Amino acid sequence: MMSSTCRSRALGAIALAAAFVLAPSAVAQFPGMPQPKHYAWSDATLAPDVRADLVLKELTLDEKISLLHGQGMPFFVSGPSESNGGAGYSIAIPRLGIPAVQMADSAYGVTRGDASGRYSTALPNDLAAASSWDPQAAYEYGALIGRELRQQGYSMSLGGGVNLTREPRNGRTFEYQGEDPLLAGTLDGNFTKGVQSEHIIGDIKHYAINDQESGRNAVNANIDKRSMRESDLRAFQIALDISDAGGVMCSYNRVNGDFACENSYLLTDVLKKAFHFKGFVLSDWGGTHSAVKASHAGLDQEQPDKYFFGDALKKAVESGEVSQAEIDEHVHRIIRTIFATGLFDNPVVKQTPDVEHGYAVAEKIAEKSIVLLKNEHNVLPLEPSVRTVVLIGGHADVGVISGGGSAQVDAPGGSAVPPPPARNIMESFMRPEWMPSSPLRALVAKLPTVKVTYVSGDDVAAAVAAAKAADVAIVFGYQWESEGLDLPSLSLAPEQNKLIEAVAAANAKTVVVLETGSPATMPWIDKVAGVVEIWYPGIRGAEALSSILTGKVNPTGKLAVTFPKSDADLPHPAIVQPPKESTMDFSDIGGDISEFMAKSAKGLPPFQTTYDEKLKVGYKWYDAEKRPVLFPFGFGLSYTTYAYSGLTVKSGDALAVSFTVKNTGKRAGTEIAQVYASLPDSAGEPPKRLIGWARVELAPGESKQVSIPVAQDRLTIFDEGTDGWKLVPGSYNVMAGGSSQDLPLHQAVTLP
Secondary structure, eight states, rough: OOOHHHHHHHHHHHHHHHHHTTTTHHHSSSSSSOOOOGGGGGOOTHHHHHHHHHTTOOOOOOHHHHTOOOOOOGGGGOSSSSSSSSSSOOBBGGGTOOOEEEOOOOOOOOSSGGGGGGOOOOOOOOHHTTTOOHHHHHHHHHHHHHHHHHHTTTHHHHOOOOOOOTTTSSSSSSGGSSSSSHHHHHHHHHHHHHTTTTTTTTTEETTTOOOOOOTTTTTTEEHHHHHHHTTTHHHHHHHHHHOOOSSEEESEETTTEGGGGGGGGGIIIIIIIIOOSSSSEEETOOOEEEEEEEHTTOBBOOSSOSSTTTHHHHHHHHHHHSHHHHHHHHHHHHHHHHHTTTTTOOOOOOOOOOHHHHHHHHHHHHHHOOOOEEEGGGOOSTTTTEEEEEEEETTTOEEOOOOBBTOOOOOOTTTTSSOOOSSTTTTGSSSOOEESOOOHHHHHHHHHHHHHEEEEESSSHHHHHHHHHHEEEEEEEOOOOBOOOOOSOOOHHHHHHHHHHHHHHOSSEEEEEEEEESSSBBTTTTGOEEEEEESOOOHHHHHHEEEEHTTSOOOOOOOSSOOSSSSGSSSSOOOOOOOOOOOOTTTOOOOHHHHHHHHHHHHHOEEEEEOOOTTTOOOOHHHHTTTOEEEEEEEBBBSSSEEEEEEEEOOOSEEEEEEHHHHHEESSSEEEEEEEEOOOGGOOSOOOOEEEEEEEOOTTOOEEEEEEEGGGGEEEEEEEETTTTOOOEEEEEEEEEEEETTEEEEEEEOOO
16 A cells, blocks of 8 residues: 555646646656647747647637636635635636646735635735835846745736725725836836746736725716826836736726726727737726627626626627637737736746745835934934834734735734624625734834833823833834725724823824725824834744834835825815715625626616815826925935935937035935926926936945936826827926935936
8 A cells, every 4th residue: 555655746746747738838847747649839939829829729619708708706606616725716728738827816925825824924004115216126026026926826927916005095905006107017017027927927907097996896987188198197107017917907997988808998999009918907806898899899708707798799700799709809809918918838836935035125125115204303223222112003012004905915824913703794894904923022022122112002091001102102003904894984983082192192103004905094194203104024024123213224115105184185075985876885794795796787877976186186287286295206214314416317219317416414224216307488387397306325434326317108198189209398397316206316408
């Protein structure tokens, strides 16, 4: 009889051989394995389009249709399934060697692993990572997610959110990359490029103008073409140019009257023609609302099921409403992507993830993401003379909070703070979860000679007494965000604001640590000595925070979004709320979400929101309206200081912008040097736009010359009349400095 060890090894070898049956180039790496069937499209030297066309010739109509829709959401139900347990999948064509595409939500890590006994690294949330302004870190972020997707048996990421922060109270702000198209597009493009470096299909979403969760299935976003092209769509274009993403997910909302997933202007005119997108468009889950109109508009795949792109689409082909050529175009894009990303030649094989590597990447990115917002009298880093520190509130004894919804990464071992019981299936992934990364334990480890204690803050009097007895008081404030709901306000809960004010009154050295997924307003800002924004910092968030607080790491993060003084300063005083007929009730959903998805697919009556601020997104709004802000876009303090000098701007096919940055302090640091430009008045633009930046590492007293090339497309505007981009002739003012409102260097340049 075969021993259990030998039997396990034999089964492992069989599984590995089976996993490689679709890809001869992969099998060739393991001599002695059974050789798979060779197909004409197995030749990896052929272009992806050629390989896809070879497959297309062999497919029946039924097989083509089967590739154009998902197979349900089996992770919500029990029973046998070919799904790997992700959000959805499209089936394989075994006779032709075409693999299934197994999809998983993965905004800041691979989701829903806990139910299957899988580990996933919870990285800092996307807005946090954007605050690093670091394209290489974004690439490493994506590569880690791509690797863990592959190790868990998935072949497509459903991350890659790049919607600009038009409405910071949007419940998914934490999943996106901030308010500027150049910054967001660059970082998301590198994130997606990192995912695809692991031969995983990358996805960029939610296309487009998906700026609120309230009534997201019904809202109609009204916005002019120029404003779209220069804001959200520009971010998508930049991300696609960098990444060559395999997938783009169209959003739930309507845009100018048509659902995004059946909007021919968005999907065909812009995405496929103007952007030259070669991958496939898949719908958000339940975001498909028709067969013929959606197909004509450019939707390639319905998810998660076949309400329209199954039998209804087949009948439309047979009746001639949808041509065979149109179906072939959809199928070609999907199969081409399987070849172009290397998925066919590098089939997925499940492996054990490298947990320690994930921890190291998460901590490094968290350190770069943390933003020091206030540091009065150099209260930070903590002085060697400090003997007692008290941490107050925010469950800082056990963990750090994370973002909810489909992006939620399961906390290893379960949430450090038990969540309330879920009343329905939607609440099971739309409730607070805390990563087991304890600020208390991390700070104790960093400060072995200091007495570090914790009080919950539930009893304000006890918190005040503890603050009075400590050298430094650190209060933790948090704001939880999730898909499916918007924030009522950017303010913390009233009891948190009261706690902060009470502690600040008791101890002049009060530091506030914020865990938020959006900007936060701060009515107590003038009463505290320090403010540190750590966002949703992930599985090593506490360790990264402790390195910042103790000075082991000099903070380098800068804001990817503006922090306004109050909600009243936003472009819209309140988010437009849907009428009852435009909402869906989750309370009657049991263990199967198919009823909810079917209702979503039928479409809900529209209600209207109008983005009449047009081009004025984020800092452009505050600049144009001359509204003071709490902290501007691009702002972030350091434990050292920097000086700028010697700006030169040379024009040509591109601008060559050069200047000197000097570290004028006593600590080594990294400055994020930013370049902006104001356009000629005739351009009709907001006062300035970001056109480039550089991360500059400097030793104490060191100076470096920084050179930033600026391509002309960063200075152009979209002209609706010609449906194209143009450079407006005239005088451009180029500015450089440390934030959007700290730009000491100016030089005018005239462009023809």
